Amino acid sequence: MNSPALSLFDPPQLDSDITLTEQISTMLVTKITQLGIRPGSRLPSVRALAQHLGVSRFTIVAVYNRLSDEGWIHPRQGAGYFVQARQSPPRDDGGMRLGSDAIEQTPSHRTLDVSWLLHGLLRDVSDPAIPGSAALLPAKWMDSELLASATRSVGRAPGHLILGYGHPRGYLPLRQTLASRLQALDIPANPDSNLLLTAGVTHAVDLVLRALTKPGDTVLVEDPAWFLVFGRLAAAGVQVLGVPRTPQGPDIDVLAQMAQAHRPKLFIVNSAVHNPTGYSLQASNAFQVLKLAQQHDFHIFEDDTYGDLHAGGAIRLAALDGLQRVLYANGFSKTLAAGLRCAFLAAAPGLINTLTDLKLLSGLTTPELNERVLQRAMSSGQFRRHLDRLRNRVDVARVETMKRLSDLDVSIHHDPAGGMFVWGDCHRDSDQLARSAAGEGMLLAPGSLFSPTQAPSSHIRFSVALAENPAAWRILEKLLG
Amino acid sequence: MNSPALSLFDPPQLDSDITLTEQISTMLVTKITQLGIRPGSRLPSVRALAQHLGVSRFTIVAVYNRLSDEGWIHPRQGAGYFVQARQSPPRDDGGMRLGSDAIEQTPSHRTLDVSWLLHGLLRDVSDPAIPGSAALLPAKWMDSELLASATRSVGRAPGHLILGYGHPRGYLPLRQTLASRLQALDIPANPDSNLLLTAGVTHAVDLVLRALTKPGDTVLVEDPAWFLVFGRLAAAGVQVLGVPRTPQGPDIDVLAQMAQAHRPKLFIVNSAVHNPTGYSLQASNAFQVLKLAQQHDFHIFEDDTYGDLHAGGAIRLAALDGLQRVLYANGFSKTLAAGLRCAFLAAAPGLINTLTDLKLLSGLTTPELNERVLQRAMSSGQFRRHLDRLRNRVDVARVETMKRLSDLDVSIHHDPAGGMFVWGDCHRDSDQLARSAAGEGMLLAPGSLFSPTQAPSSHIRFSVALAENPAAWRILEKLLG
Numbered sequence: 001m002n003s004p005a006l007s008l009f010d011p012p013q014l015d016s017d018i019t020l021t022e023q024i025s026t027m028l029v030t031k032i033t034q035l036g037i038r039p040g041s042r043l044p045s046v047r048a049l050a051q052h053l054g055v056s057r058f059t060i061v062a063v064y065n066r067l068s069d070e071g072w073i074h075p076r077q078g079a080g081y082f083v084q085a086r087q088s089p090p091r092d093d094g095g096m097r098l099g100s101d102a103i104e105q106t107p108s109h110r111t112l113d114v115s116w117l118l119h120g121l122l123r124d125v126s127d128p129a130i131p132g133s134a135a136l137l138p139a140k141w142m143d144s145e146l147l148a149s150a151t152r153s154v155g156r157a158p159g160h161l162i163l164g165y166g167h168p169r170g171y172l173p174l175r176q177t178l179a180s181r182l183q184a185l186d187i188p189a190n191p192d193s194n195l196l197l198t199a200g201v202t203h204a205v206d207l208v209l210r211a212l213t214k215p216g217d218t219v220l221v222e223d224p225a226w227f228l229v230f231g232r233l234a235a236a237g238v239q240v241l242g243v244p245r246t247p248q249g250p251d252i253d254v255l256a257q258m259a260q261a262h263r264p265k266l267f268i269v270n271s272a273v274h275n276p277t278g279y280s281l282q283a284s285n286a287f288q289v290l291k292l293a294q295q296h297d298f299h300i301f302e303d304d305t306y307g308d309l310h311a312g313g314a315i316r317l318a319a320l321d322g323l324q325r326v327l328y329a330n331g332f333s334k335t336l337a338a339g340l341r342c343a344f345l346a347a348a349p350g351l352i353n354t355l356t357d358l359k360l361l362s363g364l365t366t367p368e369l370n371e372r373v374l375q376r377a378m379s380s381g382q383f384r385r386h387l388d389r390l391r392n393r394v395d396v397a398r399v400e401t402m403k404r405l406s407d408l409d410v411s412i413h414h415d416p417a418g419g420m421f422v423w424g425d426c427h428r429d430s431d432q433l434a435r436s437a438a439g440e441g442m443l444l445a446p447g448s449l450f451s452p453t454q455a456p457s458s459h460i461r462f463s464v465a466l467a468e469n470p471a472a473w474r475i476l477e478k479l480l481g
Numbered sequence: 482m483n484s485p486a487l488s489l490f491d492p493p494q495l496d497s498d499i500t501l502t503e504q505i506s507t508m509l510v511t512k513i514t515q516l517g518i519r520p521g522s523r524l525p526s527v528r529a530l531a532q533h534l535g536v537s538r539f540t541i542v543a544v545y546n547r548l549s550d551e552g553w554i555h556p557r558q559g560a561g562y563f564v565q566a567r568q569s570p571p572r573d574d575g576g577m578r579l580g581s582d583a584i585e586q587t588p589s590h591r592t593l594d595v596s597w598l599l600h601g602l603l604r605d606v607s608d609p610a611i612p613g614s615a616a617l618l619p620a621k622w623m624d625s626e627l628l629a630s631a632t633r634s635v636g637r638a639p640g641h642l643i644l645g646y647g648h649p650r651g652y653l654p655l656r657q658t659l660a661s662r663l664q665a666l667d668i669p670a671n672p673d674s675n676l677l678l679t680a681g682v683t684h685a686v687d688l689v690l691r692a693l694t695k696p697g698d699t700v701l702v703e704d705p706a707w708f709l710v711f712g713r714l715a716a717a718g719v720q721v722l723g724v725p726r727t728p729q730g731p732d733i734d735v736l737a738q739m740a741q742a743h744r745p746k747l748f749i750v751n752s753a754v755h756n757p758t759g760y761s762l763q764a765s766n767a768f769q770v771l772k773l774a775q776q777h778d779f780h781i782f783e784d785d786t787y788g789d790l791h792a793g794g795a796i797r798l799a800a801l802d803g804l805q806r807v808l809y810a811n812g813f814s815k816t817l818a819a820g821l822r823c824a825f826l827a828a829a830p831g832l833i834n835t836l837t838d839l840k841l842l843s844g845l846t847t848p849e850l851n852e853r854v855l856q857r858a859m860s861s862g863q864f865r866r867h868l869d870r871l872r873n874r875v876d877v878a879r880v881e882t883m884k885r886l887s888d889l890d891v892s893i894h895h896d897p898a899g900g901m902f903v904w905g906d907c908h909r910d911s912d913q914l915a916r917s918a919a920g921e922g923m924l925l926a927p928g929s930l931f932s933p934t935q936a937p938s939s940h941i942r943f944s945v946a947l948a949e950n951p952a953a954w955r956i957l958e959k960l961l962g
Contacts (some may be wrong), residue, residue, distance in 0.1 A: 022653050069673040069830070136645065144641040151850065152636030160625040162820035164617065172503050192550040199680055203844035210716075232842045235691075286671065339643035341848040349550070361713045367822040367851050424488075434707035 005238060020055055028063065030073055032083055038439070043073060116319070125364035135247045135338040136338055137420055138465050143386040147337050150376035168356050170197025170344070174375040178344055186319035187328060194323055196356055197366050199341045201305050204329040205229060205268070207355050208301055209236050209334070211401065213265045220258060220267040222250060224423075224450030224459075226275050226303075229268060242452035243267070245274060247373045247414040249285030252292070259296035266299050271422055272314035273306035274459035276450050277423040278416020280314045280400075290317060293325050304330040309394055310418040323348055325472040332374060333421070335387055342366070392418050397467035404473060405462060408480040422462045426480065430460045433479060440475045501536055502543045509544065513553050515943035519920075524554060524562040530678050564879075569709075617819055618901055619946050622874055624867040628818050635850065647849035649837050651678025651825070655856040659781055659825055667800035668809060674830040675804055677837055678847050682786050685810040686710060686749070688826070688836050689782055690841070694746045701739060701748040703731060705904075705931030705940075707756050710749060723933035724748070726755060728895040730766030732772070740777035747780050753795035754787035757942035758904040759879075759897020761795045771798060774806050785811040787866060790875055791899040804829055813855060813881045815901070816868055816879050823855045875901055878948035885954060886943060889961040903943045907961065911941045914960060921956045 031037045031359060043049070044257040046064065064081050067073045073081045169175065175191040182189040189195055198204040213219060215237030221229060223242030233240045241258055244251040250269065269289070271281040281289075293300050301438065302317045307330065318328035323346055331343030359366075377383055401422050402412050410424040426433055430446035437444045447457025466472045513520045524530070527545065531538040545562050548554045550812065554562045656672040663670040668720045670676055679685040696699060697716030702710060704723030722739055725732040729751065739745065752762040752769070762770075774781050783798045788811065799809035804827055812824030826836060840847075858864055882903050883893050891905040907914055909926035918925045928938025947953050 048606045066673045069671065069726065101874045116926075139641045139644050142641070142644050144639065144644055148636050148639070148644065150636075152633050155629050155631075155636055158625065158629070160623070162628065163620050163623050163625055163818045163821040165814070188577075199848070200845050202842075206843040228845075230843065235839070235842055333646070337644045337847040340645040341844075341846065342523065358716070359684075360708065361716055362820075364681050364686040364709075365820075365822065367680070367848060368820040369818075370848050370850055373850065417887030 020067065020117075021058050024053065024055070024059065024063045025066055028067060029070075029072055033466040037083055039083050042079070043083065043084050045080060045334060098146065125207055137334065137390070137394065138468070139360065141390060143382065144337075146297060146380070146382050147340075147373070150373045150380075152375050154372045157372075162369045162372070164368075166365045166371070167398050168360055169352070171368050171371035171375060174342075174371045174378075175344075177375055177378050178346075182318075182328075182346055185316055187316060188322055189346045190349075194346050194352060196345045196347075196352050196359065197371060198329075198343050198345055198359070199363075199366050200333065201303055201329045201331045201343045202228065202232070204327075204331075204345045205232060205301065205303070206267070207358050208299075208327055209238070210234070210358050211351065211354050212299055213238050217266075218262040220255070220262075220264045220298075221452055222269060222274065223452055223454065224276055224457075225268070225270075225393075225448060227449045230452055238265075240452050243379055245277060245279065247277075247279045248292075249279075249281040250289060252285065252288045254291055255289065256380045259292050259298065264298045266301055267293065268301045268303060269317065270303050270306065271317050272304060272310045273417060273419035273420075275306055276421050276445070276459075277414075278306075278419045278421055279414065280310060280417035281317070283315050286315045286317055286320055288295050290321050290325070298325075300326045302326050304328060305334060306419045308335050309391055309420060311391065311395070314417065318346060327351065334389060335390060336374070336377060336383070340370050340374055342370050389437070391418070394418070394464055397464040398422060400467040401462060401464045404478075405412075406468075408476060410462075410480065420464050422464065424460055424462055425458050425460055430457050433460065436479050437475060442472060442475050442479065492678065497582070501540050502547065503924050504649070505534065505536070505540065505544045506547055510551075510553055518564055520564050522564050523560070524564065526561055534958055592801055607829060618815065618871070618875065619949070621880075622871060623818070624863065625818075625846075627858050627861070627863050628821075628854070628869060631854045631861075634857050635853045636862075638853075640944075643850045643853070646845045647839055647848075647852070649846060650676065650833070650845055652852035652856060653851050655852045655859075656825075657860050658856055659827075663799075663809075663827055666797055668797060669803055670827045670829060675827050675833060677826045677833050677840065678852060679810075679824050679826055679840070680844075681814065682784055682810045682812045682824045683709065683713070684822075685808075685812075685824055685826045686713060686782065686784070688839050688843075689747070689780075689808055690714070690719070691839050692832065692835050693780055694719050695844050698747075699745040700741040701743075701745045701779075702933055703750060703755065704933055705757055705928060705938075706749070706751075706933065708930045719746075721781055721933050726758060726760065728758075728760045730760075730762040731768065731770060733769045736770065736773055740773050740779065744777065745779045747782055748774065749782045749784060749796065750799050751784050753785060753791045754898060754900035757902050757940075758895075759900045759902055760895065761791060761898035762798070764796050767796045767798055767801055771802050771806070774802075779806075781807045783809045784806050785809060786815060787900045789816050790872055790901060792872065792876070795898065799827060808832065812909075816871060817855070817858060817864070822849050823851050823857055872899070875899070875945055877900040878945040879903060882943060882945045885948075886957075889957060891941075891943075891961065901945050903945065905941055906939050907941055908939055911938055914941065917960050918956060921959070923953060 002354075011209070029038070029152070037043070043064070044052070046060045050060045053060075064073065064075070068075060068081070071084060073083055075081050084407060126386055134393050134401075153463065172191065174197065175195045177193040179189045180196060209219075209232065213236060216239070218234055218239045218241060220241050220243050221233070222245040224243070224245065230240060239262070241262060242259060250267075255267075267289075271286065291301070299319055300321075304316065307314060307316070316328065318326040327345055327347040329343060329345050332340060333343075345352070347355070367384050395418070398416065399418070402415075405422060405424050406412065410426050412422060412424055416422065429450055430444075434444040434446040445461040447459035447461070448454050450461065466476075509518070509524075518524070518808040524545070526535070527538050527541045531541045534541075545554065545556070549556060549562070554564055556562050653672065655678065656676045659676060660670045660672040677688075679688065690700075690713065691900060692715060697720070699720045699722060700714055701722050701724050703726040704713070705726065706723070711721060721745070722743060722745070723735050724739060730752070731748075736748075748770075752767065754761055770781070780803075781798055787795065788795060788797070797809065799807040808826055810824060810826050812822075813821060827831070828836070876899065879897065879900070883896075886905050887893065888904060891907050893903060894906055897903065911925075912929055915925040915927040926942040928940035929935050930941070931942065932938060946956075
């Protein structure tokens with residue numbers, strides 16, 4: 001019975017804001033998702049863990065009960081608690097797993113699946129011990145005081161300002177600030193007619209899918225691309241086809257052929273700092289993409305989530321197109337705080353009207369409280385300075401990460417143009433490598449996750465947060481050396 | 482040319498938080514939606530309004546341009562700006578009006594439509610001059626300082642706490658607080674397995690429709706019921722059938738017959754303080770509804786939005802059922818602040834798992850910032866005291882409103898059990914009455930709006946905010962006297 005050493009478990013920090021049960025639960029889930037505590041292993045006894053952490057047994061019982069309810073661990077009669085072997089929280093009704101079609105199509109040998117990774121990434125409080133696949137930058141790189149002071153400032157304004165539902169398109173001063181930023185990127189956004197605030201870029205994708213597609217329609221994505229979108233598209237019942245992403249942009253020949261053969265309604269693209277490769281679109285490629293969109297009458301969803309990490313001067317499709325066929329989305333999860341859930345869509349006025357109706361029908365307005373906090377944070381010069389610092393820090397960490405990966409014979413075929421990820425070719429099956437890493441307590445994101453068909457791949461998406469983590473390099477050396 | 486007097490236009494308040502353009506735009510839209518400035522009438526010239534309000538002409542040009550973009554007014558060559566005659570913001574592409582199927586089925590003689598009313602209600606900053614149909618209680622009845630101080634308090638906590646995405650099901654301490662409140666209503670909610678935080682009750686409806694229905698399915702609603710839901714259901718492509726609401730609850734014979742004939746997937750119900758009638762479910766009726774749900778295998782969505790305005794002791798289906806077939810939703814828009822967009826769903830663990838996946842796929846997490854603010858506000862005794870005060874105030878205003886309506890020969894056939902609405906029978910076509918009221922600058926909500934088939938009705942949903950508004954009574958006396 002391979003029970004982990006008690007020393008693995010961190011004692012709780014006294015933090016009046018978080019209950020002990022919550023703190024200890026989060027610590028355990030972090031260990032479980034990062035496989036510091038392996039599936040199947042037995043957890044310490046209630047008495048031993050209570051004694052080790054200096055808390056009451058009642059607290060540990062509450063923690064174990066909660067984690068059992070959530071499906072991370074399970075009790076075994078008379079033998080204690082064990083880490084759930086299947087790496088996805090189990091369903092207790094068995095019947096309904098909606099929105100999981102993409103997950104269920106994944107090859108059964110896959111250890112990691114979308115649902116598991118997503119739950120793990122979200123539990124992971126942005127500072128994982130071993131950041132192999134982190135979706136966020138380390139907390140210490142962010143300007144948390146900027147956010148806190150903006151929140152206090154909003155709290156000092158008269159409280160009646162947030163009693164109402166707010167504007168259907170979102171808080172106008174924030175739309176005005178965003179419009180100025182877009183205009184600086186040559187995207188001609190009018191704050192009144194071209195902008196809609198959303199609760200994150202994922203919410204924006206959701207509204208656009210509702211507006212522009214119906215089940216059975218074809219939607220093109222890049223290959224590779226962000227895995228969450230595959231799940232969303234599968235849930236919408238649309239046919240998903242992948243267009244290979246080259247360092248210059250989407251493969252134009254394949255795009256032309258697919259547009260001709262499948263009459264897609266939509267093409268979802270990261271133009272600047274593509275996730276996972278970090279590539280940015282070249283002008284001639286962008287022009288070709290827009291020409292095909294016009295010729296075959298499809299819309300383009302330009303997801304610019306990572307674009308703010310580009311040094312500047314990247315091409316945006318929305319700028320070339322002038323917000324005709326391109327719907328542009330961006331947010332602040334990577335640069336300010338994921339917990340704000342503030343993002344926006346820029347598009348043609350007619351589309352914005354339709355999307356506003358859909359936003360109202362599916363959830364009324366977005367919270368003006370957050371929009372005021374974001375507006376306050378952005379209107380101080382501090383945000384711009386934070387963004388510059390963050391970009392520099394990410395650039396330094398990326399160069400360092402690439403250098404160390406190349407020392408381990410991981411090939412980066414084309415330099416990324418910016419951003420927090422490095423798309424490295426490990427010259428072997430990356431699913432297998434991710435499994436081995438998991439065995440060492442490190443979560444890696446293998447290439448198959450980013451493939452619309454979950455095809456095996458020799459690539460891994462590495463996070464630049466690795467640069468500052470010696471423990472991670474020891475594991476990578478062992479696995480790749 | 483009937484141009485409104487300049488004295489109608491309020492001078493702006495100096496408020497550093499809101500731009501002048503925004504303030505003046507909001508003032509004008511309020512006048513337009515409440516028909517203080519009638520459709521077709523000419524707005525004052527830029528120079529005259531600038532002089533009257535003591536602002537620059539540039540500001541008025543910006544305001545008029547914005548309102549033109551939004552479709553509230555339109556310029557006429559050489560003649561100035563005019564209030565848009567059609568009472569719904571026009572679409573500039575003409576083609577796409579998704580989610581508006583229900584709206585388009587409304588009889589063409591109708592002056593008010595769902596989209597118009599919804600946009601108007603949302604623009605209306607919770608303190609309309611003549612609150613005929615207000616969806617929110619007056620701002621001065623709310624405890625805005627409770628909210629502001631909770632926001633400041635969250636801003637004083639370490640900022641890194643909201644850097645991450647937060648828990649997929651929402652902030653745990655808030656789920657724990659909500660679970661205690663539910664347990665006090667005999668609803669057996671476990672904070673870990675039965676609760677999912679959502680961005681408003683409308684978002685909860687949206688997730689449940691995605692989880693439990695597909696296009697072509699039948700969904701039962703009450704008749705009358707909240708009109709926004711009809712729009713959402715139409716957008717989902719489901720068949721909507723209305724079950725008459727009696728003072729005791731849904732008409733059991735009709736429900737049985739429809740369940741038999743149409744095999745519905747879902748029945749959407751307000752059990753306590755039904756919108757718009759204010760009726761609350763009786764125990765024997767609740768039992769029959771649950772028996773039918775079991776027999777015909779459909780789920781029940783119990784929308785308890787107005788339940789907190791009940792004096793206590795109301796039956797909840799979720800309590801009787803023990804969260805098996807019933808999904809229970811509630812929020813804080815009516816009792817704390819609509820701008821928080823915080824609500825929750827309580828349901829069986831298997832359903833909560835499915836709904837959590839759908840929540841993640843369609844928008845990731847809900848904002849932890851707001852959930853922390855709400856948790857802070859609720860964990861002070863002040864929230865409970867505010868709720869008691871609010872309920873008393875609403876009760877007093879409702880009795881007063883009913884008395885004055887009955888003096889005008891409006892019949893209230895059964896006393897509502899609580900809440901902010903009075904369902905009054907005016908003994909004439911209420912669409913016609915609403916049109917006449919609109920002519921006097923007062924927005925009323927006629928019964929046809931609350932009918933799943935938009936059937937003509939002699940009822941009007943009056944807001945208890947009327948009680949404190951002498952101007953409103955003068956208009957009602959003129960119309961009904």
